[in-house]
Amino acid sequence: MPTLNKDSAKSNKEQTLGQHLNNDTPHIEGNKGFNFAKPVTGVSGKIDFTIALERNQPIPSYVPRQIALVMEEWHAQGGGLVEIQAINDSLETKRLWKRANGAAYNQDVATILLHYRAMLLGTATWGKRGDKLKLATFGS
Numbered sequence: 001m002p003t004l005n006k007d008s009a010k011s012n013k014e015q016t017l018g019q020h021l022n023n024d025t026p027h028i029e030g031n032k033g034f035n036f037a038k039p040v041t042g043v044s045g046k047i048d049f050t051i052a053l054e055r056n057q058p059i060p061s062y063v064p065r066q067i068a069l070v071m072e073e074w075h076a077q078g079g080g081l082v083e084i085q086a087i088n089d090s091l092e093t094k095r096l097w098k099r100a101n102g103a104a105y106n107q108d109v110a111t112i113l114l115h116y117r118a119m120l121l122g123t124a125t126w127g128k129r130g131d132k133l134k135l136a137t138f139g140s
Contacts, residue, residue: 045140046081047113047120049074052135062130066105066112067120069096071135081139084110 049071052059059068073087073096088109091097098104107115118124122134 045084045110045138047074047084047087048079048081048137048139049135050079051137053079059135060126060130060133062126063133063135064112064116065100066107066109067116067135070109070113084113 047070052071059071069091070087073091074082077086077090088097091109097109105112113120117138119126119130119132120134120136121138122132125132
């Protein structure tokens with residue numbers, strides 16, 4: 001019976017991963033463990049950016065473009081508590097959910113809002129050089 005050491009165990013793991021990636025599952029490099037093939041759908045919940053408007057100041061450049069797009073669409077839908085799914089659907093329909101270079105974002109609006117939730121609520125800093133800046137509230 002062969003003995004396993006760390007090197008052979010690692011090799012077997014990589015082989016298994018390689019075999020896994022050879023199936024028909026879409027794979028995008030650079031985001032370990034995140035499956036873009038299954039976007040979040042049927043998101044429940046609402047978001048309100050009124051607090052950002054009350055600041056009466058420009059949104060700092062360290063706030064990601066995706067958040068700016070969501071804020072613009074929130075405003076276009078009349079403000080107040082707006083359904084996250086409605087914002088997502090509208091941005092997709094208008095074909096605005098894309099990078100500045102025209103490439104579509106891999107994540108949907110709900111995924112982005114979930115990722116930046118603590119920052120939007122002002123409980124975490126926006127990146128390494130950013131401040132704690134409350135821009136939104138969430139509701140149901």
